[in-house]
Amino acid sequence: MEPTELERIARQIRLRDLQAVYEAGAGHIGGEMSVIDILTALYFRVLRVWPDQPKHPERDRFVLSKGHTACALYVTLAKRGFIPEEEISTFLQPHSRLNGHPNNNKVPGVETNTGPLGHGLPVAVGMAKAAKLSGAKYHTYVITGDGEMQEGSNWEAIMAAAQFGLDNLTLVIDHNRFQQGAALADTNDLAPLRPKLEAFGWEVTEINGNAMSEVVPALEHRSSRPHCIVAHTNKGHGISFMQDRVDWHHKVPSKEQYDLAVAELSEAI
Amino acid sequence: MNAPVSTAKLHDCRDAFAATLEKLAENDETIVAVCNDSVGSSKLGGFKSKFPDRLVNVGIAEQNMVGVGAGLANGGRLAFVCGASPFLTGRALEQIKADISYSNANVKLVGISSGMAYGELGPTHHSIEDFAWTRALPNLPVIAPCDRIETAAAVEWAASYDGPCFLRLSRVGVPDLLPANHKFELGKANLLRDGSDVTLIANGTLTHRMMKAAEILAGQGISARVLNLATVRPIDEEAIIAAAHETGAIVTAEEHTIFGGLGSAVAEVIVEHAPIPMKRLGVPGVFAPTGSAEFLLDEFGMRPASIAEAAVTVIKRK
Numbered sequence: 001m002e003p004t005e006l007e008r009i010a011r012q013i014r015l016r017d018l019q020a021v022y023e024a025g026a027g028h029i030g031g032e033m034s035v036i037d038i039l040t041a042l043y044f045r046v047l048r049v050w051p052d053q054p055k056h057p058e059r060d061r062f063v064l065s066k067g068h069t070a071c072a073l074y075v076t077l078a079k080r081g082f083i084p085e086e087e088i089s090t091f092l093q094p095h096s097r098l099n100g101h102p103n104n105n106k107v108p109g110v111e112t113n114t115g116p117l118g119h120g121l122p123v124a125v126g127m128a129k130a131a132k133l134s135g136a137k138y139h140t141y142v143i144t145g146d147g148e149m150q151e152g153s154n155w156e157a158i159m160a161a162a163q164f165g166l167d168n169l170t171l172v173i174d175h176n177r178f179q180q181g182a183a184l185a186d187t188n189d190l191a192p193l194r195p196k197l198e199a200f201g202w203e204v205t206e207i208n209g210n211a212m213s214e215v216v217p218a219l220e221h222r223s224s225r226p227h228c229i230v231a232h233t234n235k236g237h238g239i240s241f242m243q244d245r246v247d248w249h250h251k252v253p254s255k256e257q258y259d260l261a262v263a264e265l266s267e268a269i
Numbered sequence: 270m271n272a273p274v275s276t277a278k279l280h281d282c283r284d285a286f287a288a289t290l291e292k293l294a295e296n297d298e299t300i301v302a303v304c305n306d307s308v309g310s311s312k313l314g315g316f317k318s319k320f321p322d323r324l325v326n327v328g329i330a331e332q333n334m335v336g337v338g339a340g341l342a343n344g345g346r347l348a349f350v351c352g353a354s355p356f357l358t359g360r361a362l363e364q365i366k367a368d369i370s371y372s373n374a375n376v377k378l379v380g381i382s383s384g385m386a387y388g389e390l391g392p393t394h395h396s397i398e399d400f401a402w403t404r405a406l407p408n409l410p411v412i413a414p415c416d417r418i419e420t421a422a423a424v425e426w427a428a429s430y431d432g433p434c435f436l437r438l439s440r441v442g443v444p445d446l447l448p449a450n451h452k453f454e455l456g457k458a459n460l461l462r463d464g465s466d467v468t469l470i471a472n473g474t475l476t477h478r479m480m481k482a483a484e485i486l487a488g489q490g491i492s493a494r495v496l497n498l499a500t501v502r503p504i505d506e507e508a509i510i511a512a513a514h515e516t517g518a519i520v521t522a523e524e525h526t527i528f529g530g531l532g533s534a535v536a537e538v539i540v541e542h543a544p545i546p547m548k549r550l551g552v553p554g555v556f557a558p559t560g561s562a563e564f565l566l567d568e569f570g571m572r573p574a575s576i577a578e579a580a581v582t583v584i585k586r587k
Contacts, residue, residue: 057345105373111343113372116363122333123368126340126348129325133301133346140340153364156333163328 001045003212009079010040010212014238015265016075016088022258024071024092026100030248032072034176034209034233035143039064039076041215042141051081054108060138061111061127065120066145066174067101068250074098074107082109118151120144121171125157128169128226141219143172147179150188155200161226162201170219171202171228174209176235178246197228209233239264279442283381285417286438287312289424290349294320300428301325301341303350305334310440311351311381331356335364339374347375347428353387354380354396354437362402369433370406377427378403378435383413384474384524385552385562386440392556396437401529403435404502410455411501413437413531415476416446419499422453430455439524441474441562446497456500458508464494467580468512468519470535472499475522478566481573486580493580501531506538513543518583520548522571524562527551546586548579 001009013036021027043049047060064073071091078085090096097106101115112123124142131138144154161169173193177184184190194204203223207214209231218229235249236242239261253261294300294316302316303325317324325341327334331352338350350357357380358365369376380399387394404411412427412434414420420438427434446461461476462483469479476497483493494516496508512519519539521532532549539547550571557565566572570579 061343103371112339112374113367116367118332119336119364119367122336122364123340123343125333126337126342127344128340129337130341130344130346133322133341134299134344136344153330153332153336156327156330157336160327160330160333160337164325 003216006040006044006212006216009044010037011238011265013040013072013075013079015262017072018239018258018261018265020071020075020088020091022253023089025252026092026250027071027252028068028250030178030235030242031066031145031174031176032069033237033239033242034235035066035069035174036072037210037212037215038143038172038174038231039072041212041219043076043080045216046219047141048138049109051109054082058136058138061124061140063111063114063120063124063142064102065114065117065142066148067114070098070100070102073102077107077109083107117145117148118153121154122157124169125161125164125166128161128166129164131168132164132166139168139170141170141172143174145179146173146175146177146184146190146193147187149173149190149193158197158200158202166226167222167224169226171226173228173230174233175230176233178235178244178249180249182246193230202226202228204228204230206230206232210237277444279444280417281440281442282414282417282420282438283312283440285420286379286424287315289421291316291319293425293428294323297347297428299345299347301346301348303327303334303338303341303348305329305331305352305356307352307381310353311379313351331360332364335361336368338376339368339372342374342376349377349379351379351381353394354383354399355394358396358399358402365403366406370409373408374433375431376433378433380435380437382440383437384439385557385565388561388565389559391559395557397525397552399437400501400523400525400531404534408433410434410503411437412499413473413501414499415472415497416443418445418447418449418451419453422451423499426453426455437473439474443474444477446477446480456503456505458505459497460494461497462493462495464492465516466492466518467584468494468496468516469522469576469580470496470498470512470519470531471522472497472501472531474524474562474566475571478571478573478576479522482576482580485573485577491580491584498531501534504534504538506542509535509538510542513539513545517587518546518580520550520576520580520583522550522576524566525551526554528554546583548583550576550579
């Protein structure tokens with residue numbers, strides 16, 4: 001699938017995500033808007049997955065370590081055929097399998113349960129190591145938030161991935177520069193990320209994570225070492241009044257804001 | 270003061286764990302051992318020499334170790350994640366909850382040198398909270414074998430069980446208690462000695478002390494039943510309720526704080542189903558003073574004679 005088609009799908013996913021968060025009255029819309037281009041490229045171009053066989057042994061593994069942006073994953077999985085699209089309307093409803101953080105025992109396509117930060121990368125290292133042991137050809141992808149990289153467990157995993165020579169692992173850091181309470185720079189500034197990952201023995205690519213023409217080749221790149229994509233993104237990308245505003249980490253739009261956001265996202269569909 | 274509790278030959282259950290794991294790994298190429306620089310203390314040296322590629326040493330990084338275990342399971346490997354119990358369960362508890370228990374990852378967590386096995390190294394190295402932490406989690410059987418026979422049987426069971434579990438092992442020597450052909454059954458207590466006046470319930474390093482206490486009680490004309498309760502969760506409610514009805518008094522002993530461990534688990538059953546006099550022996554909610562594991566068990570009232578005294582006291586409350 002070509003970048004322009006992927007961009008069209010990403011806009012549709014943004015629109016459905018916005019609607020789901022608005023209707024549920026909760027969600028993490030800022031970080032969802034920043035990561036949706038990467039999710040779209042993964043599920044509609046890069047990942048070898050079979051929605052009718054979500055446990056296929058040869059499937060590429062994907063872990064959304066920033067599990068609080070589950071709604072974006074659910075919408076993407078639904079659009080790709082893992083779950084019914086109409087089920088998105090149950091997001092956060094009582095007994096829905098679509099709760100605020102993804103559950104692998106209930107939602108096809110989810111590999112491991114995330115939510116507490118700093119969990120996905122160690123699990124992804126285990127997945128990639130398993131492939132090395134078994135000879136399986138699948139590739140493992142994991143997305144973390146940039147604030148999430150403050151969790152020490154990630155750096156334990158980064159060390160191990162290099163030590164194990166995991167050339168079948170790609171980490172994408174959604175570098176939207178904001179965490180829940182403030183800008184990364186004002187909290188515990190990890191930027192620049194590149195030299196830190198390089199110092200640990202990883203190959204690093206920096207891209208505009210909201211530009212499909214840069215996202216796709218970076219995800220498809222194969223390295224002789226573990227590969228980290230520092231994806232420079234915008235929190236709230238695609239919705240002008242949300243963009244790069246920390247208060248949109250998990251704020252819910254009013255009716256007026258919702259209508260405005262729908263109008264902006266609908267323009268190009 | 271601290272004469273050996275048992276004159277029988279004592280065995281380090283880690284040897285049974287390692288030998289069983291190596292035997293299983295010979296016939297199952299999916300088995301991997303994951304450790305945190307603990308090759309020696311987890312007795313994985315033999316495994317490493319036989320299966321060097323299948324020993325995944327993540328270094329001193331317990332959170333990563335547990336996450337890696339979950340990922341290995343996702344990739345079709347049968348991972349035994351081994352580390353000193355205080356660090357495996359304490360440092361990585363959130364990983365055990367989210368990555369293993371909640372995610373239902375087929376990972377076998379093996380807590381080595383649990384309880385006060387590290388004795389003189391002090392409370393940082395004691396793991397006397399791990400029953401409480403792990404048994405609070407759904408979907409995670411918690412098992413503390415009482416001898417090398419039960420250890421080997423539990424490891425075999427764990428390899429065949431499709432789901433996560435926590436095996437709590439010690440390095441403190443214990444005598445053989447179960448028959449050589451013992452087969453481990455999850456959630457089933459073992460009746461080691463029948464009796465009618467009181468029931469002594471324990472697991473791990475305390476079971477053989479209970480057997481000694483029962484002998485002492487027999488000398489006083491008191492008939493004590495001894496139950497080995499390796500599985501703390503799911504707990505054998507039937508055996509506990511029967512013990513309450515048939516003996517009318519229960520004493521538990523554990524190498525663990527009395528808050529939330531084996532005694533608490535038994536008390537939960539008793540309170541809801543068959544209220545009778547009961548006494549919980551264990552670490553009474555303090556950080557232990559300096560001393561070996563055996564010294565500390567004696568110090569905290571779990572010398573066989575002290576257990577017998579506790580039994581006499583609880584019988585009087587009937």
